[in-house]
Amino acid sequence: MTKKIIKGGTIATATDIFEGDILIEGEKIVQIGKDLLDTEAEIIDATGKYVFPGGIDPHTHLDMPFNNTVTDDDWESGTIAAAFGGTTTILDFALTAGETKLSTAVEKWHEKATGKAVIDYGFHLMVTDLNEETEKELPLLLEKEGITSIKVFMAYAKEFQASDNTLFKAFKAGKETGAVVMVHCENGSVIDELVEAAKRAGNTAPIYHALTRPPELEGEATKRAIELAHVAGAKLYVVHVTCKEAVDEIVKAREKGYDVYGETCPPYLTLDQSLLAQPGFEGAKYVWSPPLRPKSHQEPLWNALKAKQLQTIGSDQCSFSFNGKKQLGLNDFSKIPNGGPFIEDRFTVLYSEGVTKGRISINDFVDAVSTSAAKIFGLFPQKGTIAIGSDADIVIFDPNVKRIISAETHHMNVDYNAFEGMEVTGEPVSVLLRGEFIVKDKEFVGTIGGGKYIKRPLKKKAASTLEAAVSN
Numbered sequence: 001m002t003k004k005i006i007k008g009g010t011i012a013t014a015t016d017i018f019e020g021d022i023l024i025e026g027e028k029i030v031q032i033g034k035d036l037l038d039t040e041a042e043i044i045d046a047t048g049k050y051v052f053p054g055g056i057d058p059h060t061h062l063d064m065p066f067n068n069t070v071t072d073d074d075w076e077s078g079t080i081a082a083a084f085g086g087t088t089t090i091l092d093f094a095l096t097a098g099e100t101k102l103s104t105a106v107e108k109w110h111e112k113a114t115g116k117a118v119i120d121y122g123f124h125l126m127v128t129d130l131n132e133e134t135e136k137e138l139p140l141l142l143e144k145e146g147i148t149s150i151k152v153f154m155a156y157a158k159e160f161q162a163s164d165n166t167l168f169k170a171f172k173a174g175k176e177t178g179a180v181v182m183v184h185c186e187n188g189s190v191i192d193e194l195v196e197a198a199k200r201a202g203n204t205a206p207i208y209h210a211l212t213r214p215p216e217l218e219g220e221a222t223k224r225a226i227e228l229a230h231v232a233g234a235k236l237y238v239v240h241v242t243c244k245e246a247v248d249e250i251v252k253a254r255e256k257g258y259d260v261y262g263e264t265c266p267p268y269l270t271l272d273q274s275l276l277a278q279p280g281f282e283g284a285k286y287v288w289s290p291p292l293r294p295k296s297h298q299e300p301l302w303n304a305l306k307a308k309q310l311q312t313i314g315s316d317q318c319s320f321s322f323n324g325k326k327q328l329g330l331n332d333f334s335k336i337p338n339g340g341p342f343i344e345d346r347f348t349v350l351y352s353e354g355v356t357k358g359r360i361s362i363n364d365f366v367d368a369v370s371t372s373a374a375k376i377f378g379l380f381p382q383k384g385t386i387a388i389g390s391d392a393d394i395v396i397f398d399p400n401v402k403r404i405i406s407a408e409t410h411h412m413n414v415d416y417n418a419f420e421g422m423e424v425t426g427e428p429v430s431v432l433l434r435g436e437f438i439v440k441d442k443e444f445v446g447t448i449g450g451g452k453y454i455k456r457p458l459k460k461k462a463a464s465t466l467e468a469a470v471s472n
C-alpha cells in the first residue's frame with residue numbers, strides 16, 4: 001500500500017486548527033501528529049500552507065437537460081474544474097422529470113458520470129410527481145442506491161414544479177426513510193404570472209428575470225416548505241437561499257426547534273442584481289434562479305452563515321456559455337437558460353470573501369464548504385474531515401497567493417466566469433482524492449473516470465413531539 005506524509009502544514013477542520021503531519025496509507029488517513037516518520041512514505045511538504053478536508057459541493061447540475069438545452073459542463077469538465085477548485089466530492093441531482101420510473105433517472109445519471117468523474121460523487125433523487133407507483137418505488141430506490149436526499153422544486157412551473165401534494169408526499173417519504181428533503185423554494189405559479197405580464201408589457205431584457213421573481217415569493221415558498229415538512233415530520237434542506245425573507249423564515253423555524261437546514265451560494269454573498277441590468281444582453285450571464293438580489297441581502301446571508309443558521313455552501317453549478325446557449329433568450333428573458341458556472345470558484349471565493357475579510361472563521365469556512373454537507377447528507381466521517389479512518393481527501397491551500405478570477409484561466413467548459421475580475425486571496429495548490437493526487441502543484445494529474453459513486457446509509461429520524469401527539 002502506498003504511503004504519504006503531508007508535513008508541516010496547518011491542519012484546519014470544522015473544529016480545530018493546529019500544526020501537524022498526516023500519514024496516509026492507501027486511501028485512508030492513518031495517523032495525525034507532530035514530526036511523523038515513515039521511511040516508506042512519500043513526503044509532501046505543506047509548510048506555509050493550510051491543509052483542509054476536501055471540499056464537498058452538495059449542489060451541482062452536470063450534463064443536465066434544462067430550459068430546452070443541456071448544461072455545457074459534463075461530468076468530465078465539471079469534475080476537473082471542481083478538483084482544481086478544491087472539491088473532492090459532489091452531490092448532483094438525478095432528474096426524474098418525464099420519467100415514469102424513478103430508477104430510469106438514476107440509471108441515466110450513472111451513465112453520465114461513470115468513466116468521466118475525476119472526483120467522488122453521489123446523487124440526490126429529484127421527484128416531480130409522486131403517484132401510486134413512484135411513491136412505492138421511492139423508498140426502495142433510495143435504499144438500493146444509497147441515496148439519502150430527495151429533491152423537490154416549487155419553481156419552474158413549466159418544467160419541474162411539483163404540486164403541494166407531491167411536496168407533502170416527498171416529506172412523508174423523507175420522514176419514513178430518514179432521507180433529507182431538499183427544496184427549491186420559490187412560488188413558481190405566481191412567478192409564471194409575473195413573467196407573462198412582463199412579456200405582454202414588452203419587457204424582455206435580462207433584468208426582468210430578477211424583477212419577476214421577487215424575494216417575497218422566495219420567503220413565502222420557504223415558509224410553506226417549512227410548515228409542510230414540519231407537519232410531515234421530515235428534515236428539510238432549503239437549497240440556494242438568496243434573501244433576507246427566506247433567512248428570516250429559516251431562523252424562526254430553527255428557533256422553534258424545527259428540523260430545517262439551509263444552503264447559500266457564493267454569488268448571492270458577493271454579486272448583486274445590478275449585474276442583470278447592464279446594457280444589452282450582458283445581464284444574461286447572471287440569469288439563474290432564484291435571482292441575484294439587491295446588495296442589502298448579502299449581510300443577512302453572511303450573518304446567517306456565521307451563526308450557523310445556514311450550514312452549507314453549494315455551487316449550484318449549472319453552466320451555459322454566453323455566446324452559445326444563453327443566446328436562446330436574446331429577445332425574451334424567460335428563454336435564457338437558468339444557471340451559472342461556479343463549481344471551480346466556490347471554495348476559494350468563500351475563503352477569500354469570508355475568512356480573509358473577517359466575516360467567518362477558518363473553522364466556519366471548513367464547516368460550510370465540507371463538513372456540514374458531509375453530516376447532513378450522510379457522508380461523515382468517511383468524508384468532510386481530517387481524522388484517523390477518514391478518506392484521505394485533502395486540499396493543500398496557499399493562503400497568501402493573490403489572483404484574479406477569469407474565464408481565461410478557469411477549467412469550466414464555458415466562455416465566461418460570473419466572478420470575472422474579482423481579486424481573490426488563496427488557492428488550492430494540490431488536491432488528493434482517497435490518498436492519490438488529482439491536482440499536483442496546480443496541474444491536473446487525476447484519472448478520467450477515477451471518481452467513485454458513494455452510497456450513503458439512510459438513518460431514520462426519532463419521532464417529534466408533533467408526530468407523537470398525532471399518533472397517540
Ligand SMILES: NC(=O)NCCC(=O)O
Nearest residue numbers: 184288289316318338339
Ligand atoms: N439555479 C439555476 O438557475 N439553475 C439550476 C437549477 C436550480 O437549481 O434551480
Ligand SMILES: [Zn+2]
Nearest residue numbers: 184239289290
Ligand atoms: Zn434551484
Ligand SMILES: [Zn+2]
Nearest residue numbers: 059061316318
Ligand atoms: Zn440547482
